[in-house]
Amino acid sequence: MRVGLLHPQEDLDLSRPLPFAWEEVEHDLGLGAVLEAMAEGDSFLEEVARKVLAQGLALDPAAILYRQGSVKEALAQPELVENLYRLAHKTLEAKRRESWGLFRRDRPDLYGGIKAMEALLRGLKELLGLLHASPGDGRFFSPGFSELSARLAQHLTPRFFQEAEAHLQALRFPRGVWMAARLGPEGRGQDYVLLNPSPPRRRWPLGRGPKAFTLTLHPRDESGARILGEIREHGVYAAAWALAAAVEEVTRFFEALRAEVGFLLGAVHLFRRLQSLGLPLAFPFPSRGTRLAFRNLYDVGLALRQGHAVGNDLEAHGRNPILITGANRGGKTTFLRSLGLAQLMMQAGLFVGGEAFESGVVDGLFTHFKREEDPALEAGKLEEELKRLSRLVDRLTPAPLFLFNESFAATNEPEGSELGVGVIRALVERGVRVVFVTHFYTLAAAFMGDPKAFFLRAERLPDGRRTYRLQPAPPEPTAYGQDLLRQIFGHGT
C-alpha cells in the first residue's frame, strides 16, 4: 500500500543513491545548516531531509505542488505529524524485536513471521485511530493526507483484521500439514502447494476413500524424521514466504510512512526556526523552461547561521546564461547560494526563504565552485578544476541548472576567460541553465551582444561600501579590488 504523502504515484525510496557529486552541491550551497535545522538532532530526519532534497530534482511541477499540499497540512497540524512519526518508529521497533531478519537463512522463518505480523497489525490499528482522532476526523485538505486516509479506510476493514488473525492461527498447523506436489524431473517432489491446514473432514459414502499409502516412521528413524521435516517445510515454505513477504511489505509501508512523515516533521522544524527569526517565507511556484523571478530571496543557510540575511529581487524569465560580476565580497556567492537553495527547496516541495519565487524545474543541480583550500596545490589547481568539471560534464542530466563560482580563476584573465566562454556557450547550446559568477570582465563581456544573456552586478556605493545587493547591470572593467586593499591596509586614500 502506498503512503503517498510526498508523491501522487510513489513512496519515498531512501535506498536510491544520491545524485553524482551531491556532497559538493551540499558543501557549495551550505545546505548543512538547513539539514541541521530540519533534523533537530535526529540523525534519521537529517538523512531523510537530504534524500528528499536530492530526489526532488526528479519531480515535475505537478508532483511538487502535490507535495506542497502535504507540507502545508503538516504546518497546520504539527502534532499529528509528530504522532505519526512516533507511531511508525515504535511499530518498526516492535517488529524488529519479534523477528530480526525473517530471511536470514535460506528459508523464511514462519514463527518469526507470525509474531512480527502481530506487531504490525497492532501498529495498523493505532494508525487508523490516530488519523481519526485528528481535528477533521480523518478528513484533510491536502490530496496526500486525504488519499492516504481513504486508502487505509478502504483496506483496513474489520474483516481484514479478522482474516489476518485467522491466518496467524492456522499457520501454527495443529492438525498437520496438507500439501499438493508434482513429480520433478529427477524423481523428487516439486511445485509444492500448501493446502488449507484445517480442511473440512471428508466422508466417503461408500466407505473407501481413494487409494492411499501410509508410511509410519520407526520412532528411532532419526534421519527419516529429519527428511519428513524437510518435506513438510516444502509445503509450508510457500505460505511462510507469503507471510514473510507480507511482513516485509507492511514493514515497508511503515518505513515509508516514517520517512515521509519524517520529512514533513523536518519541514515543520525549519519553518518554525525561520519564522522565529522574523524572516519571510513563501511557497514557490514551480514552472517549466527558463523561467526565473523572485522577490526578497535570501540565503536560508546564512540566515540560520547568522540570524539575518539580505534579500535580492530578480526577473530574468527566458534568460540564459546569467553572468554575475562586481565587487569582491559584494554578496555574489551568497546570491548564488540563495538561488541554488531556493531551487532545491522548491523542487523538494518546501517553502523558500523569500517573499516570492518562481523558477523552471530542473532535473539536476551541478555546482562548480572555486576551491579555496589547499594553497599548496597552486600549480595543479587549474588542472584540479578541469578534472572536476570534466567529471560533472560526464554526468550531466538532460535539463540541469549549473552554478559556477569563480571557475577558472586559477589561471590568468585572458586564458580563464576564453576557457569559461567556451564552456558556457557549449553548455547553454546544449540546454543547460548556467549561472556564472566571475570577476573576469573579459569573460562576462564576451556575452554582451547575446540578447539571452543576463547580467547582474554586486552593488558598490560611490564611497566603496557594499550593500550585498545585486543589480541588473553589465560588467565593469574593474572589480574594485583596490577597495579591499584600502579597507584592509588603509593606504592609497
Next chain:
Amino acid sequence: MVKGAKIPEKIPSLMGPSSLTYPEVSRPSYFPDLHLDELEGLLFSAQAGYGLEGFFRSPLRDGASLAHRQAVARELEEGEASLPLRGFLRTMEAVRGFLGLAEKTRHSWQKALYFLQAAGAYIGGLESLRGAWEKAFPRSQGLRSYAAYLVAYQEDPAFSAFRQEVAEAKEGLDEVRYRLHVHEGRLVVQAYQGGEDYGERVKETFRPFFGPGGSKVPRLPQGGAEANPWLNHIEEWILDRLAELFPQAFARVGSLYQGHQRFVDPVLMQLEREARFFLAYLDFIAPLRKAGLPFTYPEAGENPPYFAQEAFDLVLGAKLVAEGKKPVLNDFLVEGERILLVSGANQGGKTTFARMVGQLHHLFALGLPVPGRRARLSLPERILTHFEARENPEDPRSKLEADLVRLKELLDQASPQSLVLLNEPLASAALLDARAIGRFLLDRLREKGSLTVMVTFLDELARLKGVKSLVAEVNPKDPAQRTFRIRERPADGKAYALSLAETYGLTYDALRGRLGGGA
C-alpha cells in the same frame, strides 16, 4: 546413435573442405619461444578432455583449408551464428551430465528419469539448433555442411520415432500430481483430489500492501536438498508409491530407457569439438576487441609484400587488458629485404616484437583472426626459432657451442618458405666473434631466402645487404623511457604541447562533441 539412422556419405567439418583426421600432436618446438604453450593453456585448460590442443598444434599448409576456416571463424564472430552453437554446446554438456547421473544412481526409476532428461535435452537442443539455422542460414561452407547434415538427421524416421516416445513419456509424467499429509511421524501419499493454494490465500489477505506487480520480496530458492542428485529413503518410498498410483506413465519411461541406450550421434559430437575450438579462441580475444584492440583475418600471399599493421603479442596483450592497460601496437613490412633486423634499447620491446611476428604466422596458419589492424602473410612451411635459452649446467659444451649447434640445425631446415625468428642468437659470443658469426648467419639466411626476424644488439649488422633495420624507440626527451615501438627508422621528436583543457575535453569544440550538439 538413434537406431537405424542413416549416415551421409560425406562427413561435414568446420576444419577443412575435406574430412580430416586429427591425431594427438605433440607441441611444436617453437611453442615455448613464442609463448604459444602459455596461450594454449589459456585457451583450452577450461575445456580439458576434448583434445582441442591437437587442432591448435597443427598449422595448415594448404590455402583451401585456411579459407574454409577463416570463413567459419568470421561467421562465428557474429553473434547470430555463434549463439545457436553456444546453445548446442550447453546442450551437449547437459546431455552428458544427465547420462552420467543415470548411470550412477542406484534407484531404477530415478535411472530412467535421468535418462529421459538426457534424451529430452538432446532433442530440444538439436531442434533449436536446426530452427536457428533455418532462420539464419549459415554462409560458410563449414557451417552449411553441418546444417545440411542436421536436417537429414532429424528428418530420418528413426529420429522422429525417438522424439515421439520421449514426448509421450514426458507428458505422462507431467500429469502426475499427488497429495501429501505430514503429521507426527506419519506420511500419507495419494493422488491429488483438488484444493486451493493456501499460501495464495494468505497473500490475498495482505494484497493491498503489495505493490502493483505483487511483492518486491524475491522468491528464494527452495532449500538445499535439491543440490543432492540422489534420492533419500523417504523420497524413494514416495517415488515407488507413485509408480503404483500412476502405472501407465511410469511404464512409458521404463520402455524408453530400455529401448534407446546410445542415442548421441558421433558426427554431432565432432561438431561440438570443432565448435569448441573456434569459440575458445574467439571468446579469448573478445574482451581484447572490446578494449579497442584490433584483430584481422590476414590475406594469404604467395609473394611479398607481407605486412602487419598495428599488431601485438597476444599473450602480453591479454595480460595488459586484464590489468586495464593496453599493449603498444607495432607494424612491419617485408618488400625487398626478407631479413628484418631489430636493434635498439634494452627492454625496448624487441623480443616481444619477434614473438609477435611468430604468433601472427602461427595463428594465421590455424585459420584464426590474428592481432592487428590489417595483415598480409605467407603460409610458412615451418617456423624455426632460436630464442636465447637458459644455460644448461649439465651440458658439457660451452653455451656458444650449444647455440651454434642449434643454429646449424636451424639453417639446415630453413627454406624460402620458412619463417626464422632469432632472438639475440650471439649473446654468448665475444663482441668480435659475434660480429663475424652474425655476418655469416645473415649471409646464409639471405641465400636461403627465408623470411627472418633477428633481434640483436649489433646494430652494424643492419647495414648488411638484404637487411632492413628496425629500431626499438625511446622517448627522445627522456631516453630512459621506452615507448615499446619498433620503427623502421628512429622517429622524430613528438609534440606534447596539448593544452590542459583539450586534455580534459573542455574546449568549446570538444565539449560540444561530448554533449552531442543539442539545440
